[in-house]
Amino acid sequence: MDTRSLGTNGLEVSALGLGCMGLSFGYGPATERRDALALIRTAHDLGVTFFDTAEAYGAENEELLGEAVAPFRDQVVIATKFGWKDGDARSGLLDSRPERIRFVADQSLQRLKTDRIDLFYQHRVDPEVPIEEVAGAVRDLIAEGKVKHFGLSEAGVQTIRRAHAVQPVAALQSEYSMFTRDPEAQVLPVLDELGIGFVPFSPLGKGFLTGKIDTTTSFAEGDIRNTLPRFQAEARAANQKLAEQVGTLAEAKGMTPAQVALAWLLSQKPWIVPIPGTTKLHRLQENVGGADVELTADDLQKLDAILSDVPVQGARYAEQGMNLIDR
Numbered sequence: 355m356d357t358r359s360l361g362t363n364g365l366e367v368s369a370l371g372l373g374c375m376g377l378s379f380g381y382g383p384a385t386e387r388r389d390a391l392a393l394i395r396t397a398h399d400l401g402v403t404f405f406d407t408a409e410a411y412g413a414e415n416e417e418l419l420g421e422a423v424a425p426f427r428d429q430v431v432i433a434t435k436f437g438w439k440d441g442d443a444r445s446g447l448l449d450s451r452p453e454r455i456r457f458v459a460d461q462s463l464q465r466l467k468t469d470r471i472d473l474f475y476q477h478r479v480d481p482e483v484p485i486e487e488v489a490g491a492v493r494d495l496i497a498e499g500k501v502k503h504f505g506l507s508e509a510g511v512q513t514i515r516r517a518h519a520v521q522p523v524a525a526l527q528s529e530y531s532m533f534t535r536d537p538e539a540q541v542l543p544v545l546d547e548l549g550i551g552f553v554p555f556s557p558l559g560k561g562f563l564t565g566k567i568d569t570t571t572s573f574a575e576g577d578i579r580n581t582l583p584r585f586q587a588e589a590r591a592a593n594q595k596l597a598e599q600v601g602t603l604a605e606a607k608g609m610t611p612a613q614v615a616l617a618w619l620l621s622q623k624p625w626i627v628p629i630p631g632t633t634k635l636h637r638l639q640e641n642v643g644g645a646d647v648e649l650t651a652d653d654l655q656k657l658d659a660i661l662s663d664v665p666v667q668g669a670r671y672a673e674q675g676m677n678l679i680d681r
Contacts, residue, residue, distance in 0.1 A: 355401030355403075361523065361550055370402060370629070370642060372630070374405060375408070376633055377631075378412050379410070380576075381579075384414070390422070395423075398430065403431055404431045406434075406629045407435075409477075417467075420465060436474065436476060446674055452487055459471060459501060469500075471495075472502045473525060475507045478508055478678050478679075479680035485517045488517065505525045509680045515548070518548055525552065527552075528554070529555055530555075532559065532661055533584075534670060545625070551627065554619055557630050564597075564611055567585075567590070582668070592667040593664075595664050596666065600615065607647075612640055612644060614644075615644070
């Protein structure tokens with residue numbers, strides 16, 4: 355797989371990464387450990403060198419990733435995150451105090467069984483802690499060799515600028531796909547200006563852009579999509595039109611809708627690295643194939659027309675979740 359640069363300080367990763375959240379958090383029951391280990395190692399066999407986890411996904415998520423990549427640790431980039439009070443994202447409470455950042459880093463290093471975190475993100479911007487203090491705390495960890503690069507997640511442009519002035523930000527991770535285009539207006543131009551990479555999470559619209567979700571689809575207990583406005587019945591029916599039209603274009607090209615969705619993201623900027631997650635080997639293989647899809651100018655024009663004609667209905671999150679996104 356081709357590689358891409360995140361930021362301007364030499365952080366090279368595969369063009370597609372693997373988001374590990376769904377292996378144990380957010381989408382129903384956890385994947386069997388043996389199967390999860392096999393999936394991560396197969397991803398590496400297929401050329402993936404960029405793996406994403408977080409304290410908030412549970413200790414088992416970091417432990418699983420650390421065990422999976424141990425045989426080839428020096429060949430991969432591990433990203434993890436801090437920022438939730440007691441590591442509990444479901445509480446909606448944030449904690450990015452410098453002492454907490456240091457504690458999380460030490461805990462993550464133990465669970466990952468590694469001597470450094472390649473990319474350490476603030477998971478959500480904490481309005482109670484100046485971003486300069488957050489950036490300074492990570493800068494200290496970088497000086498000590500515990501962390502290699504600093505990242506932000508769901509941060510707005512002013513926060514990005516302020517943090518970058520203290521410690522260069524290698525990457526911003528936020529939701530971005532044909533299903534969620536919020537970063538395009540303000541965030542992407544600032545990242546381009548400052549030389550910061552972009553890591554879209556949910557690049558397949560939490561599964562919607564695969565074409566496998568319709569109004570009859572039910573989600574497991576504990577699946578976050580049960581609570582998301584754009585996955586409720588009326589919005590889902592309206593949004594299905596977008597997935598269907600993307601699917602029609604994909605079929606004409608001999609691709610899957612997921613591959614077209616990932617190729618569309620990769621075509622937006624050379625410093626964009628999506629991190630699709632999955633629990634299934636055949637979906638992993640399908641997603642990796644998206645890195646080889648080349649969309650023509652005509653394809654991109656057709657997709658832009660589809661996106662203009664079929665606006666996505668429903669908010670990304672309920673009100674509490676939207677309040678945690680920095681503007």
